[in-house]
Amino acid sequence: MCAMSIRSKCYNKHQVKEYKQSLKTDAELFPMLKTLKLLRAIVVNIGIFAVSGYSLYLGADPTLIGLMALAVAGAYNGLELSDYLALLEAVKQVKDEK
Numbered sequence: 001m002c003a004m005s006i007r008s009k010c011y012n013k014h015q016v017k018e019y020k021q022s023l024k025t026d027a028e029l030f031p032m033l034k035t036l037k038l039l040r041a042i043v044v045n046i047g048i049f050a051v052s053g054y055s056l057y058l059g060a061d062p063t064l065i066g067l068m069a070l071a072v073a074g075a076y077n078g079l080e081l082s083d084y085l086a087l088l089e090a091v092k093q094v095k096d097e098k
Helices: 002-008 013-025 030-057 062-097
Strands: none
Touching: 002 030, 013 030, 030 062
16 A cells, blocks of 8 residues: 555656546557657667766766766656656556546
8 A cells, every 4th residue: 555655656647647648549559658768768878878988988087977877867767767657557547447
């Protein structure tokens, strides 16, 4: 019961509402959205670590660059997780309504 209350606070209810509207009009949209979110996360993470690796190659401070790369990647992935949980909740609610 506690896990459900924590999980419900991990996403924005407005995101769920928007995803529900989209999924109601096109039920086949879920696999495409899921794939696009995954690809976007992979591309951004590769970009973050490529830029930080290149900065280190050019002689930047490893402590600063490493810390910043991990902080930015962690924050971005947290937002992606929140967005993905909102999508899953919208799918669940649409299925429950049917």
